[in-house]
Amino acid sequence: MAEGDAGSDQRQNEEIEAMAAIYGEEWCVIDDCAKIFCIRISDDIDDPKWTLCLQVMLPNEYPGTAPPIYQLNAPWLQGQERADLSNSLEEIYIQNIGESILYLWVEKIRDVLIQKSQMTEPGPDVKKKTEEEDIECEDDLILACQPENPVKALDFDVSENRTIEIEELPPIDHGIPITDRRSTFQAHLAPVVCPKQVKMVLAKLYENKKIASATHNIYAYRIYCEDKQTFLQDCEDDGETAAGGRLLHLMEILNVKNVMVVVSRWYGGILLGPDRFKHINNCARNILVEKNYTSSPEESSKTLGKNKKCSWSDGLSENPGVSICSYVLK
Structure with a gap:
């Protein structure tokens, strides 16, 4: 191929x-x-x-x-x-x-x-359609944010002399866990406007022993740069191959901005195959909708049409223009 x-x-x-x-x-x-x-x-x-x-x-x-x-x-x-x-x-x-x-x-x-x-x-x-799916939740995995506790830097260098308005620790919300065959998935969300806040959110989450013990903590974020009209975005698989990219792609489709989503997975000993990606995306989508980060289709179309995206490792890319004719399935 x-x-x-x-x-x-x-x-x-x-x-x-x-x-x-x-x-x-x-x-x-x-x-x-x-x-x-x-x-x-x-x-x-x-x-x-x-x-x-x-x-x-x-x-x-x-x-x-x-x-x-x-x-x-x-x-x-x-x-x-x-x-x-x-x-x-x-x-x-x-x-x-x-x-x-x-x-x-x-x-x-x-x-x-x-x-x-x-x-x-x-x-x-x-x-x-009236059928509803029951989601098995474990009470001890529904995590509460603790904004009063100091942030431990872990592997990140978090400066004490930070700008309060931009580089303070943002609030962190936790989604409802999804459990399948003893594996549990839970999303965490925080508004971010600069890369340093991304590091601070990760450091804060890792203070929680439950999150720190997760098999994977997959994350992705998108920050909109008003002056350049571009998105600063990146993702991390944390050992779950391609999961970060899939999570970022979901956020691109939903056209969310200035937000970070982390999905923790606690492996239960049974391989889930492709279903694990479905649960990761479902967790992320649910919390993005719940916190009103999804935009209208009109805004999504306008933004995708005029803005380019960049990541830490990739430069800006341009797509070749092609003409379109009417396509219909026979």
Whole structure:
């Protein structure tokens, strides 16, 4: 496999895992080998009036130089309404060439359905989903923040003469643990605006013996630089290969900024396979939504279209422009 193909395949896998974490049962795998997926989108999860199924196939060149191949399935979607929605999706692709755009497409369709619901009478009845998943939680893993305790530097050099407004220890929130086959995952979140705060948050978390004893503490952060209109971002696997990159990719898709997420995993002795990445992303997504860090689809599209991203190890990269034509699954 060529190096470019391998890179595209990795980015596709990361996006697929992120979409599954974001949308849960609404996201469905049609053919894993052929990279064909379907997602059910409605104007309202609890009381849907209008529903549409978006089916996509990811070509080998996506997201670098080709868009997803897609099909819009809804009995009420015809004529000009279908053409307008297709044009909107293709416009999003053109504005974000080289980026992962499935999240933007789904939320654009949801926005169209919401507007349609507000302007028209209810559409065909749609069966509601009532099944809920029980999440096993261990009380002793729900951690409380202790802002009064001093920060131990550990391996980090935290200067005592820091700027109070920018480099003080930010508040740290802890998410609800997810347990699967004796492995437990828990997310921790803190607002950060500079790299030194990232180190301070890690140092503070490692003061907790439970967190310090975790098998892995995977983290990622994104800091928006207003003056340069770029993102300063980085991630760490902490021994869980590729987990940090997947976590960062989820944060990119959700377009979060000025925030750090750490996911602790306590290994229970049973291998989970790819499910471990699902739990890591679910933990992170849940706490980001709970703390209102996710932005609107419009903001996400604008930000992805005009801002570049940089990390500590990589320079700014540019994606080649390509033209788009209409792609439809047969």
